[in-house]
Amino acid sequence: MFKKLACFTGWLAVLCLSLIFSFMLGLWQGWSTPGILLLWLLVMVLAALLWHSLPELLLLIRGKKGRRWFTKYRLSRREYVLFNHWKAGASVIRRIKRRRTHLPWYLLVGERCGKSTLLASAGLPRFYGDSVDGITAPTRTLRWWFFRDLCVLDLSSNFLNGAASFRQAWSKLARWCTHIPAPGGIIIALPMSQLMRGDLSQLHALARQQRSLIEPLVRHYGERLPLYVLVTQCDKFPGFSLWQHQLSDAQRQQALGYTWSVPPHIDGQDDTTLQPLFTRLHEGFSLVRLSMARPATLSAPEYNALLDFPEAFARLEPALRYTLAALCEANAYFSPATLKSIWFCAAEPQVENQGRRSSYFIQELLTRHLPALSLKRSGLRWYQRSFGRTCCYTAAGICALWLAISASMSAMRLRPGLAELAPDKLAAFVAADEQHATLALPWLPFMPLFNQQQREAETLLARIPVTARPARQTLEAYQQRALHASPAQQRHAILQLAAAVTRWRQMQQGTPLDTLAEAAPISDELTQNVYPPTLSPLTRLALERYYMQRPYGERWLQNAQRVLENLVNHDLSLRWLQAPDAAFPPLHAATFWPALPDSLALDGRWTQAGEATVNQWMAEIEAAAGRTEPVFQPLRESWQQVRQQAWRHYLIDVTAHLSxxxxxxxxxxxxxxxxxxxxxxxxxxxxxxxxxxxxxxxxAQPWLTTLRDVQTLARAGDGAALLQRTERINNQLRQSLAAWFQGKSQTAAAATAQSAQQAWLAWQKSRNSAVTAAVAQEKPGDTLTRGLFTPGQQKPDTNPLGTLLPALATLQERVSPDEPDADVAAVWRLYQDDARTLLANAMASSACWLNTQWKSSVIWPLGKNAEKRSYEEQQTLSQQLVGNFLRGPAKPMLSVDNNGLRAAGFAGMTLPLTAEFSQYLRNAFPPDILQDLPQRTTTKVQDRKATLQAKVAALELQQSKLEKQVVKTTVTSLPATIAEGAQVIPTGTQLLLNCQKGGQVLSSMNFADKADFTWQPGQCRGVTLSVTFPDFVAVDQINGDDAWPWFVSLFSSGETLIDSRDFGDSAELLKRLGIKQILVRFAMSNTQPLEEAWQSWKTNADEISSLTQQISDLNEQSAYPQPDELAAHALSGLPDEIAQCQ
Incomplete structure (x- = not known):
């Protein structure tokens, strides 16, 4: 149990480790998951094969230690012991075989018949193992007997009737026996007691047991493994012991039996099968009987038995024949077996020591007959055997038949009278004759005749008169013509010369004419000779090949290769190679977008077809030159980068033309x-x-990487749901394993890839929803753009067009998180084309629907009963109909800007309204015509204006009350002077307050004069201060509603310095007199009421001014005409079509 558990655990560990190794290697190399699993399965198969072949490898490489250690754990205990016994003798046989010494060995099988006793009592020296003749013990498993010229492997009878473990061990032992030199045969021991008993069923069972045992070896070696039958325990036959005692010692060592020179056919019903055996035995017995005298020690019955022994022994023939039939007859269950010999022997107890036995009739069998039989069989040649002879006869018959058929077919192929054929027919004959395979079996024996015929035909063709051309001059002239041609013509000339060089090389190699004729013919200006014009192209080709195989043709080919090198390397920029050609037509953008101009195209050489064509041209030139051209190397190295640049520019140009x-x-x-x-x-x-x-x-450049990533998402999204899920699980598994192998958590790239897939599915869902809505709309309507121009009025996901571009922006952010450059932006503009196409279709459909509504709700009602209405009524009706149209179906499709009404738009695309209708809307209607009266801007402005005007009226009433107040202020004059001193000093002052009711004056000659001044807010707007000098008067004028309050606050301290520049026209005169400032003195009394009255009036005036400014601003804002205030418009100004409906 522990061994099974350990084996299971080991195999499970091998499976897991090999799977991990396969994924590590596959992820490192970038292999697909099926490829990784295939690698894992291959590793498992190789491991299983290695596991089964490891014992043999260890036996072959590591020697005894490895074999012993490995076999111990692979075999059971009994099998291991059996293997050790077998290995001891097998190593001796291998060692003798390596010395190139012949030591045959035989397999001895039998069921408790004394075979081991027979070998042990033979009295022959043994050369391996225990050579002491002791008491023989039964053989438990197997035993090796090594004699001088022979080895016998004695098998225990347990293998015949033992337990199942012995049968299992025998299958392995039989397999081990096939790993050493083949045995000389199998010796089958039959006990005499069984034959004497004559029980046919028991004999049949015994024979079948032995036949089943040796079947693996017989099936493996076939006829090379003969059978030898050894009848043991013959001393139990009546009279046998008595008879052998009458023989000499030398006679008892001879072999008693018979060997067939030709193996007999065993038939249980044929009485003559064993006749040679018993005939020879009877003759031998009879001769021995005649040579014997009657021993004095024998009694009469014993002597009678001795005389009757030969005839009695012959009575064993039926039982023996039946046993051999069961043993050797071929049937459906066993392979055919060959019987070689039958021998009789015995082992009798010794007279001196009953515990020991002596074997008879076995010594020469082991020392002479069996070694000789093995040598005779090993020295037999394969062709001397029956199967070999049959093969030889069959091969000879096939060869004779082959020669006969070849002769008849060759006779039909040989054609006499070649000299009488015309040149064209002769060339056709050569071409037809070359179609036959050179080494085909039907022609192989007579190939020399066919070769001679072909040489004769070519010699006849060479008699045709031709004009030879000088190689150097002809090819150099061709080079000059090519160098002065255009790049495309240069390429044609170079390729033509390269093809000719390749064809000439094929001609030198003897390529058949039919193969040469399949390609384009060589140009007449490149042929070696000028051929008669009457010759067919095939005849010219045959002549060209004939002359090319001559020494002059080799020089011609060398000159042509030199000219080819010159033409290829004359222009290092390879303009001739990249010149336009019909082989790679340009890729027009109109192929995808028919509306784009034909001039927008990609040069054909940057396509795969162009690349393949250019590579093919370079390969043809290099094949003709016989080496790699260095001039092509820079082009090959930069080709892919230049292709990317070309496709990048093409992508940018195409996306720029997509409106x-x-x-x-x-x-x-x-x-x-x-x-x-x-x-x-x-x-x-x-x-x-x-x-x-x-x-x-x-x-790959960034734009190409981005395009590949998006296309990968698109291909993944095109599959079925199960495939998508499988692909997603596969990607997640690979990314997780890669992160685990690197010893870190799952990278952000995996999360980004998953989010990109989700973003693509979201974009695809929005796009398919928009497509479904567009397909479902059978006639023009506003459903496709409903809620698109006023998203706040509906849910965001109501219109799929509203989520289309945001979904694409999300996809762009997931795939290209960095700020995209111009190339990557071109990729995303390309994917925006589908979204904009759907949006354009929706706007065009809505515009057509709006145009239909215009005609049905405006144009048709105006034209209906128009003769019954006056012009003024028509104008009024038109205004009403247009207003209802604008507030009704057109309202969601119009918007307002600084210029008035215009067509609504979304994502930079507007409804295709006509310019005439747009101009009509801006000129005839205010922007708020689309709104209801309470929600219009003009209504709100008027409400605001009325509120402000009411506030102004209230403030004006309060202002009039404030202006009626009278404030009295007492002013006392004091002397004015020049603070810094001057040549002229003031002589007096005069103060004048200008009011609407008249002026109030205080004049003083620098004395303390006093006067009362009366002031009303808003009624007194000026104060005049005059300073009198002897020769002139300096006047300072102060104007404004705040003139008097400001003047009073100025003299709040009783005096103030007034700068000379404040005196107007007198400022220059004061400056010349050196007067900078004049000190003026006035004493003010009762100024507090004046200050309070002034502040109240000023605050009220400021509020009135602010409100008045707001009213003015509202007036400017509401300067647009109102619908009911619009002047009548001409009916001819109404447009007939308001949208560009396609």
Missing amino acids: PDETGTVSRRQLIAISQNQSPAMRFAARIVDELDTIAPEH
């Missing part, structure tokens, strides 16, 4: 193609990925 704001309807087939990832943009993206699939990921 993002054009609208138009899409057919149902195009919509279904979009849902199946077969739109022009998706087909173009798939074409780019397929064209550049040979570029390794590490060499």
Whole structure:
């Protein structure tokens, strides 16, 4: 139990470790998961094969220690002991075989018949193992007997009738016996007692047991393993012991039996099968009987028995024949066996020591007959055996038949009178004759005749007169013509010369004419000779091959290769190789988008077809040159990078021509193609990925990597749900294993890949929803754009078009989290084409529906009963109908900007309204016409304006009350002077307060004069201060509603310095007099009421001014005309079509 558990645990560990190793290697190499599992299965198969072949490998390599250790744990205890016994003798046989010495060995089987006693009592020396003749013990398993010229492997009778373990051990022992040199035969021991008893059923059972035992070896070796029957215990036959005692010692050592020179056919019903055996025995017995005298020691009965012994012994023939039939007859259960000899022997107790026995008639059998028989059989040649002779006769008959058939067919192939054939027919004959395979069996014996016939035909062709060309001049002229040609013509000339060089080399190698004729013919300007124009192309080809196989043809080929090298290397930029050609036509963008111009195309050499064509050209040139051209190496190294650049520019150009704001309807087939990832943009993206699939990921540019990632998501999304789930689980498993092998948690890349897949599915769901809605709409309507221009009025997921571009933006963020450059942005503009196509289809459908509504709700009602209405009534009706139309079906499809009403838009795309209708809306209607009256801006402005006007009226009433207040202030004048001193000093002052009711004056000659001044808010707007000098008067004028309050606050301290610049026209005169400041003195009394009255009036005036400004702003804001205030518009201004409906 422990051994089974250990074995199971070991195999489980091997399975797990091999699986981990396979995944590590596969993830490192970037293999697919099925490939990794296939590798794992292959490793398991190899491990199983190694497990079964390891014992043999250990036996062959490591020797005894390894064999002993490994076999101990692979075999059971009994099998291990059996193996040790067998190995002891097998090693001796192998060692003798390696010395190239012949030592035959035989297998001895029998059931408790004294066979081991017979060998032990033979009195022959043994050369291995225990050579002491002791009391023989029964053989438990097996025993090796090594005599001088023979080895016998004695098997225990337990293998015949033992337990199942012995039968299992015998199967392994039989397999071990096949690993050493083949045995000389199998000796089957039959006890005399069984034959004498004559029980046929028991004899049959015994024979079948022995036949079943030796069947594995007989099946393995076949006729090479003869059977030898040894009848033991003959001393039990009446008279046998008496008879052998009358013989001499030398006679008792001879072999008693018979050997067939030709193996007999065993038939249980044939009485003559054993006749040779018993005839010879009877003759021998009779001769011995005649030579005997009557011994004096024998009684009369014993002597009679001795005389009757030969005839009595012959009565064993039926039982022996029946036993041999059961043993050797062929049937459906056993392989055919060959009987070689039958021998009789005995082992009788010694007279001196009854515990020991002496064997008779066995000595010469072991020392002479059996070794001789093995030598005779080993020296037999294979062709001397029956099967070999049959094979030889069969081969000779086949060869004779082959020669006869070949002769008849060759006679039909040989054609006389070749010299009488015309050149074209002669060339056709050569071509037809070459179609026969050179080493075909029907022609092989007579190939020299066919070769001679072909040489004769070519010699006859060579008699045709031709004009030879000089190789150097002809090929150099060809080179000059090619160098002066255009790049495309240069390439044609180079390829033509390369093809000719390849053809000439094939001609030198003896390629058949039919094979040469399959390719394009060699140009007439490159042939070695000028051939008559009457010759057929096949005849010219045959002549060209004939002359090319001559020494002059070798020189011609060398010159042609030199010219080819010159032409290939004359232009290192390889313009001739990359020139346009019809073999790789340009890839037009109109193939995907028919509306794009034909001029937008990719050079054909950057496609896979172009790349394959260029590679084929280079391969043809290098094959003709016989080496790799160094001039092609830079092109090969930079080809993939240049291809990427070409496709990158092409992608940018194509996406730049895809108009993002054009609208138009899409057919149902195009919509279904979009849902199946077969739109022009998706087909173009798939074409780019397929064209550049040979570029390794590490060499791919960012835009190509992004495109591949998105296409991978698209392909994963195209599969069935089960396949998608399987692929997702596969990716997660691989990413988890990769992270585990690296000793860290799952990377952010795995999460990014999963989120990218989810984003792609979200984008695909939004796109398919939009396609489903578009396909379901049978006629133009506003359902596709419903809620698109006013998203706040509906749920965000109501219209799938509203989530289409955001879903694509999310996908872009997941796939390209970094700021994309121009190349990557072009990739995403390509994928935006589907979204914009669906959006354009929706807007075109809505525009057509709106145009229909315009005609049914405006144009048709105006035209109905128009003759019954006056022009003014028509104008009024038109205004009413247009207003209802704008507030009704057109309201969701219009928007407002600084210029007025315009067509609504989404994602940079607007409804295709006509310019005439847009101009009509801006000129005839205010922006708030789309709103209800309470919600219009003008209504709100008027309400605000009325509120402000009411506040202004209340403040104006309060202001008028404040202006009626009278405030009296007493002013006392004091002397004015120049504080810094001057040549002229003031002589007096005058103060004048200007009010609406008149002026109030205080004049003083620098004395203390006093006057009362009366001031009303808003009624006194000026104060004049005059300073009198001897020759002039300096006047300072102060204006404004705050002039008097400000003047009073200025002299609140009783005096103030007034700068000379404040005196207006007198400022220059004061400056010349050196007067900078004048000190003026006035004493003010009762100023507090004045300050309070002024502050109240000023605060009220400021509020009135602010409200007035707000009213003014509202007036400017509401400067647009109102619908009921609009002037009548001409009816001819109404547009007939308001949308560009396709």
